[in-house]
Amino acid sequence: MVEIVKVGIVGIGHGRFGNRNDATVQELAFEPFKQAIQDAKNLRREDIDALVVGSVPEYHMQRSLPGVVAEYVGMNPKSTWLTEAACASGSAAIRTAYMAVKSGMHDIVAVIGVQKMRELSTDEILALMGRVGDVQWESIFGTTFPGYYAFYASRHMHEFGTTMEQMAQIAVKNHHYGAMNPNSFFQKEVTVERILKSEEVAFPLKVFDCCANADGAACVIMTNEKLAKKLNDSPVWFEGMGSASAAMSLLRRPNLYEIPSAVEAGKQAYKLANVKPSDIQVAEVHDCFTIAEIMAYENLGFCDKGKGGKFIEDKQSYIGGKTPVNVDGGLKAKGHPVGATGVSMTVEIVKQLRGIAGKRQVPDAQIGLTHNVGGIGQYTFVNILRR
Amino acid sequence: MGTKCEKCGEIYFPPRADCLKCLNDKIEWMEYSGKGILQSFTTIHAAPKGFEDIAPYTLGIVDLKEGGRLIAWTKDISEEELRIGMSVKIVPRIFEEIPEIKLYYTIEKP
Numbered sequence: 001m002v003e004i005v006k007v008g009i010v011g012i013g014h015g016r017f018g019n020r021n022d023a024t025v026q027e028l029a030f031e032p033f034k035q036a037i038q039d040a041k042n043l044r045r046e047d048i049d050a051l052v053v054g055s056v057p058e059y060h061m062q063r064s065l066p067g068v069v070a071e072y073v074g075m076n077p078k079s080t081w082l083t084e085a086a087c088a089s090g091s092a093a094i095r096t097a098y099m100a101v102k103s104g105m106h107d108i109v110a111v112i113g114v115q116k117m118r119e120l121s122t123d124e125i126l127a128l129m130g131r132v133g134d135v136q137w138e139s140i141f142g143t144t145f146p147g148y149y150a151f152y153a154s155r156h157m158h159e160f161g162t163t164m165e166q167m168a169q170i171a172v173k174n175h176h177y178g179a180m181n182p183n184s185f186f187q188k189e190v191t192v193e194r195i196l197k198s199e200e201v202a203f204p205l206k207v208f209d210c211c212a213n214a215d216g217a218a219c220v221i222m223t224n225e226k227l228a229k230k231l232n233d234s235p236v237w238f239e240g241m242g243s244a245s246a247a248m249s250l251l252r253r254p255n256l257y258e259i260p261s262a263v264e265a266g267k268q269a270y271k272l273a274n275v276k277p278s279d280i281q282v283a284e285v286h287d288c289f290t291i292a293e294i295m296a297y298e299n300l301g302f303c304d305k306g307k308g309g310k311f312i313e314d315k316q317s318y319i320g321g322k323t324p325v326n327v328d329g330g331l332k333a334k335g336h337p338v339g340a341t342g343v344s345m346t347v348e349i350v351k352q353l354r355g356i357a358g359k360r361q362v363p364d365a366q367i368g369l370t371h372n373v374g375g376i377g378q379y380t381f382v383n384i385l386r387r
Numbered sequence: 388m389g390t391k392c393e394k395c396g397e398i399y400f401p402p403r404a405d406c407l408k409c410l411n412d413k414i415e416w417m418e419y420s421g422k423g424i425l426q427s428f429t430t431i432h433a434a435p436k437g438f439e440d441i442a443p444y445t446l447g448i449v450d451l452k453e454g455g456r457l458i459a460w461t462k463d464i465s466e467e468e469l470r471i472g473m474s475v476k477i478v479p480r481i482f483e484e485i486p487e488i489k490l491y492y493t494i495e496k497p
Contacts, residue, residue: 122433123434123435123436123439124436126433126434126435126436127435127436127437130435133458134401136401137401137457137458138458140491141446141458141459141460141491142431142434142435142437142438142441142442142444142446143431143435143446143458144431144433144434144435146433147429147431147446150429151427151428151429151446151448152427153429154427154428154429154471155426155427155471158427158471158472199432200430200432200443201432201433202429202430202431202432202433203429203430203432203445203466204429205429249401250448250456250458251400251401251448251455251456251457251458252456256426256427256448
């Protein structure tokens with residue numbers, strides 16, 4: 001009989017997100033790595049036998065990131081590699097670490113999600129990210145990343161009557177919680193009025209509907225059941241791992257109001273964890289744009305299709321509501337260092353399940369979920385964690 | 388122009404050299420009528436590098452009558468006049484200034 005190996009998290013670390021001109025990419029990686037080792041009990045760096053780095057290489061001057069990170073954090077000669085799935089690279093790294101531990105190939109694996117985006121100017125990033133669609137048939141028209149989500153937003157508004165006010169309410173919530181998170185890029189509250197008056201980026205999305213490009217890093221240390229209990233008094237376990245893909249091009253998607261990879265990855269995770277959407281007590285979802293969080297509520301089954309706008313309007317995603325979402329500020333307030341984001345979400349869920357999230361703690365949270373979307377939905381990873 | 392699989396008859400726009408459905412690599416070109424329905428749109432204000440001079444510009448996604456979908460600039464329809472679900476006409480055009488791109492499309496009133 002095959003032994004079922006549970007995989008858990010025994011150490012977490014989270015650096016400050018934002019404008020980090022003060023640090024190189026390897027220095028950014030060092031901060032949460034050190035915290036994660038200290039967070040685990042009696043863990044020595046030598047005990048870690050692999051390092052997975054989640055990052056998108058195009059943003060860095062430095063080539064082949066795992067090499068420079070592994071050297072700087074002192075992991076040589078241990079195994080190291082990079083995973084890339086656009087904005088979901090951090091969750092892709094976690095998934096490969098999970099496979100490594102589950103298979104027994106490695107006992108203790110460190111995952112570092114890291115990104116330094118502010119070496120490039122905004123127009124360069126807009127051009128680079130705009131090429132996340134089909135470069136032959138789409139990018140020649142000057143598509144941008146916000147532009148793709150604007151297509152979703154226009155369609156969602158048309159299909160379900162979602163409003164710009166409802167989208168603005170997502171930003172209000174996430175900045176509300178972001179103001180309580182010392183690692184956030186933006187730690188100030190905003191109002192619906194201010195958001196609606198902010199500059200247009202890609203109609204119907206305004207500046208405050210969009211997350212900001214940021215520098216930052218986060219780290220988790222993962223191990224098997226046997227070691228987890230020695231390395232942490234309260235490990236957090238991966239119960240459901242979902243992962244799916246969708247067509248690169250919006251031109252080949254079944255519709256323009258949902259992300260099919262998110263629906264599929266969610267189904268897989270719920271099935272493996274044997275829970276329902278209503279069992280999720282705290283969630284971190286990929287709010288790269290406000291409309292993305294509204295679609296996430298629907299795609300993950302927190303509410304019915306088309307009711308995402310109503311869900312935020314009724315404050316169902318606040319602490320005290322049906323499913324608290326992004327109570328660390330989300331990408332919206334924290335900033336979005338693409339490779340770090342999935343790991344950052346996981347760190348927040350671990351804090352919530354351990355009950356150490358302070359002012360933004362969801363009372364007695366036992367089951368949490370992360371939803372990390374890559375690109376315009378080409379990749380989605382949904383993980384369910386339990387304490 | 389789109390493509391049609393010689394074996395199973397599946398139609399593609401954007402064109403494909405290989406059939407997604409039956410994996411056949413024999414395709415033929417197929418002429419499109421240019422008729423379609425607007426599915427979504429956006430107006431880009433924050434433009435990527437190289438497009439700053441023409442911003443703001445409006446992009447639409449159109450489902451084509453024969454099958455398939457495209458993204459293109461709108462031409463003679465203002466943002467206020469655009470309605471998701473409206474009938475539109477796709478017009479192929481030649482880029483004179485940028486020879487590497489050559490062909491592009493515009494979304495216009497039928």
